[in-house]
Amino acid sequence: MNAYGTLQPGEQRRLYKGVANRVYEIVQDKQEATKLFRALFHDIKVYFAVSSYKEINRRDLQRAIRYIENWTPRKVS
Numbered sequence: 001m002n003a004y005g006t007l008q009p010g011e012q013r014r015l016y017k018g019v020a021n022r023v024y025e026i027v028q029d030k031q032e033a034t035k036l037f038r039a040l041f042h043d044i045k046v047y048f049a050v051s052s053y054k055e056i057n058r059r060d061l062q063r064a065i066r067y068i069e070n071w072t073p074r075k076v077s
Contacts, residue, residue, distance in 0.1 A: 006055050015053055015061070018068045019044075026073065039073055 007015065023036045044053050047067060048060060056064050 005058055007053075007058055007061065011058065011061055012054050015056070015064055015068070018065055019053075022068050022071055036073055040068070040071055043071065044068070 019037065019040050023033050023040060026036060027033050041053060044056075044064065044067065045051060048056050048064065050056055053064075
């Protein structure tokens, strides 16, 4: 695997599924899940300084997965 450049489509799906798994570990309510999806994707973009999770560097994939697995929402309302 070339560690340079942005995530490949399969890696993007892997990250998205990680986000979905994390969100649904926290809540099952669809309305609440929508809020958490938005919050987690926002936090990913801020943490990795990208405008989309798809722009994360390939070399940061494992770090992004760990970030998602350990993410805690600031406030569930």
